[in-house]
Amino acid sequence: MNRNKLTKRFLLLSAALTMALGQSAFAGETVALNLDDAMLRAFQTNPTVSIAQYELDSARASYNAARQSRGISISANHTTQRGTQRGGYDDAQQAAPGIWTKGIGNNHTNSLSASLPIFTGGKLSGTIKQAKANYQYNEVGVQRTYNEMRSTVTDGYFNMLQADNIQKLSAESVTRLEDHLKNVQAQYNVGVVAKVDVLRSQVELANAKQTLIQAENAYQVAEANMNKIVGLPMDTNLKLDNLLVYNAYDKNMDDCLAYAAEHRPELMQAKYGVDAAKGALMVARSGHMPQVAASATQQWSDSSWPGDDNGKWGVGVNVSMNVFDTGVTLSKIHGAEADLKKAEETYRNTVDSVNLDVRSNYLGLREAEKRISTTKLAVEQADEDYRIAQLRYMSGVGTNTDVLDAQVALTQAKTNYTKALYDYNTSKTALETSIGVPMENPVTAVKVQAAKTAEAAKTTEEAAK
Numbered sequence: 490m491n492r493n494k495l496t497k498r499f500l501l502l503s504a505a506l507t508m509a510l511g512q513s514a515f516a517g518e519t520v521a522l523n524l525d526d527a528m529l530r531a532f533q534t535n536p537t538v539s540i541a542q543y544e545l546d547s548a549r550a551s552y553n554a555a556r557q558s559r560g561i562s563i564s565a566n567h568t569t570q571r572g573t574q575r576g577g578y579d580d581a582q583q584a585a586p587g588i589w590t591k592g593i594g595n596n597h598t599n600s601l602s603a604s605l606p607i608f609t610g611g612k613l614s615g616t617i618k619q620a621k622a623n624y625q626y627n628e629v630g631v632q633r634t635y636n637e638m639r640s641t642v643t644d645g646y647f648n649m650l651q652a653d654n655i656q657k658l659s660a661e662s663v664t665r666l667e668d669h670l671k672n673v674q675a676q677y678n679v680g681v682v683a684k685v686d687v688l689r690s691q692v693e694l695a696n697a698k699q700t701l702i703q704a705e706n707a708y709q710v711a712e713a714n715m716n717k718i719v720g721l722p723m724d725t726n727l728k729l730d731n732l733l734v735y736n737a738y739d740k741n742m743d744d745c746l747a748y749a750a751e752h753r754p755e756l757m758q759a760k761y762g763v764d765a766a767k768g769a770l771m772v773a774r775s776g777h778m779p780q781v782a783a784s785a786t787q788q789w790s791d792s793s794w795p796g797d798d799n800g801k802w803g804v805g806v807n808v809s810m811n812v813f814d815t816g817v818t819l820s821k822i823h824g825a826e827a828d829l830k831k832a833e834e835t836y837r838n839t840v841d842s843v844n845l846d847v848r849s850n851y852l853g854l855r856e857a858e859k860r861i862s863t864t865k866l867a868v869e870q871a872d873e874d875y876r877i878a879q880l881r882y883m884s885g886v887g888t889n890t891d892v893l894d895a896q897v898a899l900t901q902a903k904t905n906y907t908k909a910l911y912d913y914n915t916s917k918t919a920l921e922t923s924i925g926v927p928m929e930n931p932v933t934a935v936k937v938q939a940a941k942t943a944e945a946a947k948t949t950e951e952a953a954k
Contacts (some may be wrong), residue, residue, distance in 0.1 A: 520721060523730040524646055529931045531642045532635075534720025538930070540636035541627075548620075548627040555620035559613055561605045567752050568598045569794065597796025600788040607806070612776020615771025622765035626758050633754035635928040643918040645711075645718045651911040652704070652711040655904060659701040661825050662900045665875075666694040667894060672883065686889040693893050702743055733910040735861055738917055742851050747923050749847050752925030759836040766825070766832040773825040776818035779810040843923070850920040857913035864906040871895070871902035 522530075532538055572593065606613060670690045676682045711721045721727075740748075750756065784807055791798040811818060878895035881887025 495578045518722075519726040519728055521730060522719070524643065524713075527715070528639065530719035530721070530931045531638060532930055535638060535718065537634055538638060541631045543694075545624075545627040545631050548624040552617075552620040552624040555613075555617045558616070559606065561603055563603045565603065565798075566598075566600045566602075568596075569796075570596045570598075572596075576720070595792050595794075596790065597792070597794050598788065598790045599796050602784065602786045604785075604807075605783045606781075607783055608779065608781040610775035611771040612775035612778075612780070612782065615768045615773075615775065617768070618771065619768030622761045622768060625759040626706045626765070629754045629757045629761070632927060633758070635930060636754065636922050636925065639928040640918055640922040642718055644915055646729065646731070647733065647911055647914050647918075649711040649715045649727065650729055651907060652708040653729070654733065654907045656701070656704040656708045658900060658907065659697070659704040661700050661903075662697045662896065663694065664920045665896055665899075666690065666697050666893075669879070669896070670694055673812070673889060681885070684888065689889055689893065693896075696952050719791070719798070721743050733907065733912060733914060734856075735910060738854060738920075739857075742848065744864050745847050745851055745920065746844060748926075749843055749924040752927065753843050753923070754925055755839055756836075756925075759832075759839040763829070763832045763836055766829040770825040770829050773818070773821040776811055776814075776821060779808055782807050846923040847920070850916055850923045854913065854916040854920055857909050857916050860909035861906070861913060864902065864909045867902040868899075868906050871899040875899045902943060 670687070673682060673686050673690045677684065677687050712727055716723050716725050716729055783805075785802070785804040787800065787802045789797050789800045875892070875895040875898070878891045880889055882889060882892045
């Protein structure tokens with residue numbers, strides 16, 4: 490394969506990637522969207538992901554600064570001053586017969602100083618420990634944001650699917666009632682049925698149309714919400730590819746709880762919160778310890794700029810210790826101890842909350858799973874019941890009420906089945922989020938795959954030479 494063909498393929502791949510990651514859509518445009526596309530768009534456009542990454546970058550910088558504070562620090566200083574010099578006075582003095590002076594002149598001073606902490610009583614160690622814990626907290630926070638974004642996108646996607654299904658079911662109900670009204674009207678015209686059958690059928694049709702209007706509005710709201718999640722204009726028409734389906738979940742309760750204990754981001758963040766509180770306590774306790782640092786200075790001073798004459802230097806060790814501060818340090822220690830207890834209790838409460846969350850979502854999943862089978866059978870039965878009620882009414886042995894009741898039961902059965910599928914899929918996503926199943930950033934994954942493809946193309950080109 491020659492270089493031109495490889496270049497064209499790479500350009501096509503780059504164009505496809507750009508289109509996949511594109512945010513723009515014209516107002517009112519119809520966009521086909523599956524769950525993977527929705528996830529990709531949301532991760533690219535939703536600010537929540539960017540905010541979490543910036544928080545991590547800030548925490549990383551603070552952690553690096555804390556670690557680097559163990560090293561030597563060097564500072565330079567320059568001072569230029571004009572005023573009364575050494576030996577001079579504010580009032581004029583007679584320097585010689587007839588000559589009076591105040592001793593005013595210039596002074597230029599330059600200095601370099603270096604310091605290195607030797608012993609801080611745990612202050613530096615505590616600061617580093619606290620900064621590291623905060624960095625780890627935000628690092629896990631990025632993964633938590635990814636997991637929550639997956640849940641947000643999936644819930645919004647399935648909510649729109651459910652709204653679409655309910656809208657279609659409502660339209661089917663209206664169609665059935667319209668057809669039934671035509672039959673009732675035809676029988677009334679020939680004197681087979683009473684006027685009350687026509688009136689009741691008209692009322693039921695009007696009610697069904699009201700339900701359809703509400704369903705259409707709910708769908709539009711769900712569509713607008715989905716557009717917001719994926720970063721499209723609010724009036725974009727979405728065409729979703731996926732359907733609400735049932736895929737069995739094979740993990741049991743104990744498996745879910747064990748997995749959550751190891752992978753739930755909130756648990757890890759609570760642990761790092763305890764570590765950060767321990768670091769803060771070390772910093773507070775260092776207030777009762779001596780601070781020892783090595784220092785070295787070099788200074789130059791002259792009356793002429795830039796002041797680089799008359800050098801002098803010095804090296805030494807500085808030791809300082811807080812002897813009495815009216816209880817300020819002790820109060821800080823008590824506050825840090827309380828914060829540590831608070832962090833430990835927060836962790837314990839988080840463990841209980843996670844366990845409850847996992848159990849609730851797991852039980853909700855199994856409950857929806859059972860409803861899927863029962864409601865599916867109910868749909869088949871309700872459909873048959875409606876068919877029989879129609880035949881009986883047309884034969885003159887059934888009543889109009891029987892047909893209308895059967896129609897309502899059929900619509901309700903289909904609605905219950907759709908809701909069971911929706912609840913199952915959303916509960917499954919909620920369960921995966923609650924146990925901490927990691928979510929990879931799809932934008933990064935696409936870029937990595939593109940880089941691998943380009944590298945493979947380059948390797949093929951070199952091998953062909």
